[in-house]
Amino acid sequence: MKNLVAFFSASGTTKQVAKNLGAAIGADVFEIVPKQIYTSADLNWMDKKSRSTLEMADKNARPQIKNELKNMAEYDVVFLGFPIWWYTAPRIINTFLESYNFANKTIVLFATSGGSGLGNTAKDLQASCKGAKIIAGKLLNGRPSKTELKSWADSLKL
DSSP states (O other): OOEEEEEOOSSSHHHHHHHHHHHHHTOEEEEOOBSSOOOTTTTOTTOTTSHHHHHHHOTTOOOOBSOOOTTGGGOSEEEEEEEOBTTBOOHHHHHHHHTSOOTTOEEEEEEEOSSOOOTTHHHHHHTTSTTOEEEEEEEOOSOOOHHHHHHHHHHTOO
């Protein structure tokens, strides 16, 4: 079984967790890079006209991704990480999921958040990855050690 840790990180928090998770479980790591990088103004959730606010208000928004994973077919399990935006995954995660065939793959969600949990994120993403099994996963806030990350991944019994 071959594992991938794919992640989107706007501020670097999720990136650090994803890199540590990849190292802890011996998985390949792929960063989902937006074609248009998010500025701090884009991420200002208090501004009703900021880019992230407008994207999250539009369930059909699909921000473009700059890079492409050439070998998705090789992976059985994809650990998918992202920050929580407006109680769910950022729309770029839908873009990623809709860019590949995830049929018969297991997707394990993990997230970082300043305040909210994963909520209905697994349900929200299911339509973007038909045929995949989504596991809600958990919040990986703070700086979980590689030992803690490996223990969590092992506890999933994939």
